[in-house]
Amino acid sequence: MSTPISILLFGITRDLTGQSAVTVAIDEGNRVSDLLHQLYQEYPKLADVRSLLIAVNGEYAEADQLISSKDEIALIPPVSGG
Numbered sequence: 001m002s003t004p005i006s007i008l009l010f011g012i013t014r015d016l017t018g019q020s021a022v023t024v025a026i027d028e029g030n031r032v033s034d035l036l037h038q039l040y041q042e043y044p045k046l047a048d049v050r051s052l053l054i055a056v057n058g059e060y061a062e063a064d065q066l067i068s069s070k071d072e073i074a075l076i077p078p079v080s081g082g
Helices: 011-017 031-043 044-048
Strands: 002-009 021-027 054-058 073-076
Touching: 002 011, 002 031, 011 044, 031 044, 031 054, 044 054
Parallel strands: 002 073
Antiparallel strands: 002 021, 054 073
């Protein structure tokens, strides 16, 4: 059964989608990699962003980390500066 989850967007990810947050449906047992794949399907321009990181509940997440609908998810684009 799919459950909606909100994903916060920052920087270039917000610019590419035109939104500060998006909602997608995830299945129980989905991992960060599954979520990324789904986001790339729904928002193909996101796949062009190199070094895109995912934060789950305020901490950087690995691709194999399980996620749930109760998690706070954010896409963290690469940051440049000096």
